[in-house]
Amino acid sequence: MLKIEQYSFHYTDEKSEGIENINFHVKRGQCILLCGKSGCGKTTIIRAINGLIPYFYFGQLKGQVMLNNLPVENRKMYELSEQVGTVFQNPRSQFFNVDTDSEIVFGMENMAYPKEMMEERMQEITLELRLEKLRRRNIFHLSGGEKQKIAFASVYAVAPDVFVLDEPSSNLDAAAIEELKEMIALLKRQGKTIIISEHRLYYLRDLIDTAIVLNKGQIVSTYTQKEFLQLSNQQLEQLGLRTLYLSNVQFQHRQQPAKHKVHELVVKDVTISHKKRNILENIHFAAKSGEIIAITGHNGAGKTTFARSLCGLHKITSGNIYFNNQKLTSKKQAQLSYLVMQDVNYQLFAETVEKECVFGVKNPDSNLVQQVLEEMDLLELTDRHPNTLSGGQKQRLAVAASLISEKEILVFDEPTSGLDYDSMQKVASILKSLAEANKIVFVITHDLEFIATCCHRILRFEDGKKQDDYILNKENQQYTIDAFTLQQG
Numbered sequence: 175m176l177k178i179e180q181y182s183f184h185y186t187d188e189k190s191e192g193i194e195n196i197n198f199h200v201k202r203g204q205c206i207l208l209c210g211k212s213g214c215g216k217t218t219i220i221r222a223i224n225g226l227i228p229y230f231y232f233g234q235l236k237g238q239v240m241l242n243n244l245p246v247e248n249r250k251m252y253e254l255s256e257q258v259g260t261v262f263q264n265p266r267s268q269f270f271n272v273d274t275d276s277e278i279v280f281g282m283e284n285m286a287y288p289k290e291m292m293e294e295r296m297q298e299i300t301l302e303l304r305l306e307k308l309r310r311r312n313i314f315h316l317s318g319g320e321k322q323k324i325a326f327a328s329v330y331a332v333a334p335d336v337f338v339l340d341e342p343s344s345n346l347d348a349a350a351i352e353e354l355k356e357m358i359a360l361l362k363r364q365g366k367t368i369i370i371s372e373h374r375l376y377y378l379r380d381l382i383d384t385a386i387v388l389n390k391g392q393i394v395s396t397y398t399q400k401e402f403l404q405l406s407n408q409q410l411e412q413l414g415l416r417t418l419y420l421s422n423v424q425f426q427h428r429q430q431p432a433k434h435k436v437h438e439l440v441v442k443d444v445t446i447s448h449k450k451r452n453i454l455e456n457i458h459f460a461a462k463s464g465e466i467i468a469i470t471g472h473n474g475a476g477k478t479t480f481a482r483s484l485c486g487l488h489k490i491t492s493g494n495i496y497f498n499n500q501k502l503t504s505k506k507q508a509q510l511s512y513l514v515m516q517d518v519n520y521q522l523f524a525e526t527v528e529k530e531c532v533f534g535v536k537n538p539d540s541n542l543v544q545q546v547l548e549e550m551d552l553l554e555l556t557d558r559h560p561n562t563l564s565g566g567q568k569q570r571l572a573v574a575a576s577l578i579s580e581k582e583i584l585v586f587d588e589p590t591s592g593l594d595y596d597s598m599q600k601v602a603s604i605l606k607s608l609a610e611a612n613k614i615v616f617v618i619t620h621d622l623e624f625i626a627t628c629c630h631r632i633l634r635f636e637d638g639k640k641q642d643d644y645i646l647n648k649e650n651q652q653y654t655i656d657a658f659t660l661q662q663g
Contacts, residue, residue, distance in 0.1 A: 175367055176200040176223070176336065181237035183218060183227055192233065193218045193391040198384075202335075205358070205368040205381050207402075210388035211414035211594045216371040218391075220340050222246070223369060225254045241336070256285065259329035263341040263592060265321040274311045274324050281332040295331055303327055303357065317474030319350025326357055337361055339370040343377065344592040345516070347473045347620045351377050373594050379403055379418050387413055414594045416623060423626050437463040437498060437582055439614050444493035446476065446483050452491070453479050457640050459633065463582070463612040466605050468625045470618075471635035477618045478516070480635065481585045484616065485511040497582070511583035516591060516618075518572040522560040527552055527571055530560050531578050543578055549604075550574045573604060584608055586617045590624045602628035 177199050184192040193215040200206050208216040221227040222239050225246050239246040241257060259281075262268050271277040278299065282292045300306060305327060308320055316324065322342060329337065339358075343351050355377045361368055362381060372378060385402040387395040395413070397405075405413075407422060417423060444457045453476040461467055469477050482488040484495070486507030495502045497510060515521050524530035531547065532538035547553045550570040555563065560571060569589065576584050586605070590598045598621070605628050608615050619625060625632060625646075632644040 175202040175242060176369075177238075177240040178219070178222070179238055179240065181222060181235075181239060183222060183233055183235050185231065185233040193222075193388075196237070196393060198386060198393070198396070200367060200369070202367055203362070203365045204383045205362055205370065205378075207375070207378060207382045207385040208369065208371040208388065209373070209375065209385060209413075209415055210394075212373075212592070212597050214388040214414075215391040216388060217340060219388075220260070220338050220369065220371055223336070224258045224260045224338050225249065225251055252284075255281070255334075256332065257334050258336045258338060259332065259334035260338045260340070261322070261325050261329055261342055263344050265318075265325035268325055268328075269313055269321075272313055274305075274308050274313060274316070277313060277324055278305075278327045278331055281328055285332060299327055299331055302360065303330065317350075317472070318345045319347060319353070319473040322346060322350065323353065323357075326354075330357075334366075336367045336369065339368065339372075341371055341373060341592050343372065343374045345473075345588060345620075347471070350473055355381070373416055373592060375416050375418050376420050387415070389414070411595055414596050416595050416598075420622060423622050436612055437614060439583060440496040441484075442494050442496065444483070444495065445491045446479055446488065447491040448479065448488075452638060454635065454640075455638050457493070459640065459643060461614050461616075461631075463614050464609050465630045466609050466615045466617065466628050468617055468619055468629040468632045469635065470620065470625075470632055471641075475635045476638065477635055478587055481513060481587055481616065481618055484583070485513045485585060487513065510581060511585060512576045512579045512581040513585045514569075514572045514576055514587065514589065516587040518568045519561075521572060522568065525559060526556065527558050527560060527563070528556040530571055531575050533575065535579060538578065546574045546577045549577075573601075577604075577608070581613075583614045584616070586615070588618055588620075590619060590621045595623075598624055599627065 178196050181196040182192070182194045196219060208219060210216060218227070221231055223246065227233070228235055228247055229251055246254065269277055270280050275296070279292050279296060282295065287295070300309060303323065303326070305323070308316070308324060313321065313324065322345075342354055346354060351374070358368060358370070358381055370378065382399050382402070384399070385397045386393055387397070403418060405418070407417060410417065439461045441457055441459055444454070445452055446454045457480070469480065471477055479488060483490050484507065486504040489504060495507060502510070522530060524533045528543065528547070531543050544553070547556060550573060552567065552570060552574060555567065560568060563571065573589070589601050593601065602624060605615050605617065617629065630646055632642070632646065633640055634642040
């Protein structure tokens with residue numbers, strides 16, 4: 175059904191090397207996993223399949239992508255979209271409407287479905303994907319998992335033969351990932367062909383037929399499902415891949431920061447509201463310098479709103495925040511803290527990488543700037559405009575700016591989103607270095623492997639409250655996560 179033969183592509187305006195000599199065939203109804211280290215070429219292959227190459231991304235192209243015995247590049251985009259549907263990593267990038275119903279029917283409207291057919295199809299989709307609670311909603315009021323579900327529904331509505339999913343789980347909590355797994359299983363039962371690019375592998379192990387591992391733009395290994403599931407953790411790590419079994423993730427004994435650490439943050443009976451509705455109520459905990467604290471909970475549980483409030487970017491409704499026994503104002507919170515957002519594009523302002531690192535810093539230490547840029551592998555990019563960097567480079571630049579800011583409280587919102595095993599380990603190493611430098615580090619994350627690698631504690635928010643506070647420093651104590659809660663195992 176789908177054949178990629180002797181296919182190579184190199185981007186015209188990017189330093190990315192693209193992909194080289196890609197060959198594989200996909201039979202109708204198969205689920206194919208594309209995996210490998212960040213930047214290995216997975217997304218480029220997806221762009222070749224859905225026609226974004228050569229119609230949107232330009233470069234040097236050799237070989238062919240054949241869909242039902244016809245070259246993809248010879249198709250009109252509207253013809254191709256009837257056969258290939260794509261769900262992108264960030265669902266916001268494919269929304270055209272502000273309400274969910276309009277977004278779901280958008281593709282059908284573009285294909286001139288009769289109104290009666292659209293209404294009938296909408297009812298089918300609502301039942302099959304269990305969308306009752308998401309109908310007639312404002313898209314901007316949805317959680318990340320709910321947005322991903324609407325993006326999937328809008329593609330599902332036009333019933334393409336091939337579904338292409340680009341890291342669909344990267345911003346989802348455990349419950350939303352379970353729903354994503356069910357939707358992919360539904361496609362398999364319907365005989366659809368699925369191409370999925372992923373770093374999180376555990377939820378796909380029962381669904382895939384073939385796993386294709388890439389490195390530096392080339393296919394290095396191809397496995398059947400049985401062969402792939404027999405790979406050891408060590409073999410997976412060598413390939414830059416995450417675990418296939420969450421049960422293998424263990425929280426090892428981690429030394430808790432010494433009691434003499436110099437700074438203490440106390441959040442006392444804090445309530446946070448948005449549009450007259452309480453998001454979080456009566457939050458109370460203490461943190462000290464040297465700690466790395468994971469903040470977990472469902473999509474929409476209030477984690478990011480709490481982070482913004484902690485940094486003085488969102489006013490608390492009641493309660494107080496203290497630093498070294500001093501009650502903080504919003505202005506003082508902002509002076510003490512630095513937030514690395516999930517979408518770092520919102521916080522890049524300067525004209526060059528070097529200027530971005532010292533943006534808003536009085537009397538910056540030039541030696542420190544050079545040292546941090548080298549640590550972040552950005553030294554050769556000092557004169558580049560931040561908007562010309564790749565996603566991973568932008569993320570590292572935001573982290574570099576946080577290091578140079580010399581703030582005492584650092585907050586990272588989903589820093590491992592879309593990262594492979596090696597990159598996840600690098601981020602963990604950076605956070606450990608910050609903790610060793612007496613910083614108080616908070617990290618909002620759904621990434622169990624990442625938590626196990628570097629965090630001292632886990633705060634879980636649910637139902638508008640802080641439900642749990644787990645200290646990960648007890649010997650012979652392991653922790654596990656299921657689809658809904660983090661619990662002692």
